[in-house]
Amino acid sequence: xxxxxxxxxxxxxxxxxxxxxxxxxxxxxxxxxxxxxxxxxxxxxxxxxxxxxxxxxxxxxxxxxxxxxxxxxxxxxxxxxxxxxxxxxxxxxxxxxxxxxxxxxxxxxxxxxxxxxxxxxxxxxxxxxxxxxx
Amino acid sequence: xxxxxxxxxxxxxxxxxxxxxxxxxxxxxxxxxxxxxxxxxxxxxxxxxxxxxxxxxxxxxxxxxxxxxxxxxxxxxxxxxxxxxxxxxxxxxxxxxxxxxxxxxxxxxxxxxxxxxxxxxxxxxxxxxxxxxxxxxxxxxxxxxxxxxxxxxxxxxxxxxxxxxxxxxxxxxxxxxxxxxxxxxxxxxxxxxxxxxxxxxxxxxxxxxxxxxxxxxxxxxxxxxxxxxxxxxxxxxxxxxxxxxxxxxxxxx
Amino acid sequence: xxxxxxxxxxxxxxxxxxxxxxxxxxxxxxxxxxxxxxxxxxxxxxxxxxxxxxxxxxxxxxxxxxxxxxxxxxxxxxxxxxxxxxxxxxxxxxxxxxxxxxxxxxxxxxxxxxxxxxxxxxxxxxxx
Ligand code: SF4
Ligand code: FES
Numbered sequence: 001x002x003x004x005x006x007x008x009x010x011x012x013x014x015x016x017x018x019x020x021x022x023x024x025x026x027x028x029x030x031x032x033x034x035x036x037x038x039x040x041x042x043x044x045x046x047x048x049x050x051x052x053x054x055x056x057x058x059x060x061x062x063x064x065x066x067x068x069x070x071x072x073x074x075x076x077x078x079x080x081x082x083x084x085x086x087x088x089x090x091x092x093x094x095x096x097x098x099x100x101x102x103x104x105x106x107x108x109x110x111x112x113x114x115x116x117x118x119x120x121x122x123x124x125x126x127x128x129x130x131x132x133x134x
Numbered sequence: 135x136x137x138x139x140x141x142x143x144x145x146x147x148x149x150x151x152x153x154x155x156x157x158x159x160x161x162x163x164x165x166x167x168x169x170x171x172x173x174x175x176x177x178x179x180x181x182x183x184x185x186x187x188x189x190x191x192x193x194x195x196x197x198x199x200x201x202x203x204x205x206x207x208x209x210x211x212x213x214x215x216x217x218x219x220x221x222x223x224x225x226x227x228x229x230x231x232x233x234x235x236x237x238x239x240x241x242x243x244x245x246x247x248x249x250x251x252x253x254x255x256x257x258x259x260x261x262x263x264x265x266x267x268x269x270x271x272x273x274x275x276x277x278x279x280x281x282x283x284x285x286x287x288x289x290x291x292x293x294x295x296x297x298x299x300x301x302x303x304x305x306x307x308x309x310x311x312x313x314x315x316x317x318x319x320x321x322x323x324x325x326x327x328x329x330x331x332x333x334x335x336x337x338x339x340x341x342x343x344x345x346x347x348x349x350x351x352x353x354x355x356x357x358x359x360x361x362x363x364x365x366x367x368x369x370x371x372x373x374x375x376x377x378x379x380x381x382x383x384x385x386x387x
Numbered sequence: 388x389x390x391x392x393x394x395x396x397x398x399x400x401x402x403x404x405x406x407x408x409x410x411x412x413x414x415x416x417x418x419x420x421x422x423x424x425x426x427x428x429x430x431x432x433x434x435x436x437x438x439x440x441x442x443x444x445x446x447x448x449x450x451x452x453x454x455x456x457x458x459x460x461x462x463x464x465x466x467x468x469x470x471x472x473x474x475x476x477x478x479x480x481x482x483x484x485x486x487x488x489x490x491x492x493x494x495x496x497x498x499x500x501x502x503x504x505x506x507x508x509x510x511x512x513x514x515x
């Protein structure tokens with residue numbers, strides 16, 4: 001009766017592909033799309049350094065339908081990254097106490113998402129404004 | 135309902151059993167239990183133990199989601215058996231297993247020793263900022279100061295969060311969500327001065343840095359402790375501490 | 388210190404905070420400006436939507452990248468986006484047990500470090 005022989009159950013190897021962890025895996029991979037976009041920019045930088053001809057090729061590729069489709073996918077992944085990023089944000093902060101009560105985490109997420117939208121919109125507005133005035 | 139206390143329906147429970155003296159590995163054993171609408175899974179297990187197989191082992195004490203003893207996997211989710219009702223699981227068969235990620239001692243009883251050691255390692259008590267003799271009165275705290283840590287003090291050490299944590303599953307030495315909730319309960323307390331001791335315990339690979347912010351720990355917590363918040367806000371604290379310790383080296387405690 | 392405290396030895400400090408902060412900086416930068424950047428460089432500039440058609444001409448872009456502020460922007464965006472992706476890819480590959488951790492680190496952090504250096508070198512080679 002008193003024999004001790006603890007049994008260790010192995011962790012399922014593909015836990016990350018199943019509920020409820022799949023959403024986490026997708027979230028992490030949406031962050032990888034951020035790096036893929038960085039690689040596209042780096043490719044542009046390389047072409048810029050190599051000279052006008054290489055840069056012209058880069059521009060031609062970027063204006064192709066395939067590049068359009070790739071950027072649509074990247075944009076979708078980026079938006080998912082933005083949403084999930086700000087969903088975790090309140091987890092990484094101390095509790096916000098306003099008038100003696102903790103501020104709900106959803107509220108923190110909502111405000112941060114709003115700030116992000118303003119930042120992105122402002123960047124586009126600035127670029128368009130520079131274009132109009134130049 | 136009129137039949138609230140008169141068992142009229144029955145349900146199949148498939149319980150993962152492991153008897154170290156005779157079983158080489160755990161096996162699912164099926165039981166059929168009559169249940170009423172007010173019956174918890176814990177009561178269903180008790181009825182098996184009372185009327186079908188007295189050797190079935192499981193932990194429980196308070197029967198009211200306070201002691202944290204009765205955590206187990208119910209249909210794959212970490213739950214308190216006393217807080218989960220058979221009526222919500224019926225009519226399908228229910229699979230009951232010991233908590234995921236822990237070694238099984240016997241049937242639904244898992245090894246808790248490592249968890250207790252982790253709790254001990256983070257100084258789970260107030261280390262007063264300033265020594266204050268009893269005759270000088272109580273340490274005062276405003277409601278806002280209390281709100282800063284209060285929810286973390288609701289932890290009942292049920293370890294459901296550990297069963298939900300894949301990083302703990304991959305690395306049993308990871309300090310884990312529950313112990314971090316307790317750490318934050320003290321580090322967040324305005325009367326406490328032991329913050330640095332505790333930060334020193336969690337700055338390693340098995341401390342906060344083993345967490346990848348999966349976040350399911352907070353979803354399964356029966357007490358809304360939000361252990362994921364405790365872990366992840368201490369990544370920020372630990373990262374600050376990482377750079378500060380170059381600037382102002384301290385002697386090890 | 389206080390005699391009542393039973394001290395526990397502190398474990399070895401991890402260097403993870405360095406990577407975590409790079410990951411966090413990239414995550415925050417991309418969360419705030421990522422969608423606009425993709426819309427800008429993926430749709431508006433290549434197709435001349437909302438901006439003058441010559442906006443992404445070689446001399447224009449070269450002038451931007453030669454400006455010190457332009458250089459900083461390009462470096463921050465490219466390098467931090469790589470560090471962000473590297474951390475997440477590393478953790479996911481580790482979750483998937485795709486290989487020995489050292490190899491996974493080289494494949495992710497290693498690549499991010501290398502490409503950061505490449506970016507810096509290119510920005511310097513392009514000149515001021
Ligand atoms: S944090 Fe919640 S789930 Fe984890 S041990 Fe405490 S009460 Fe249980
Ligand atoms: S028996 Fe105490 S929590 Fe379930």
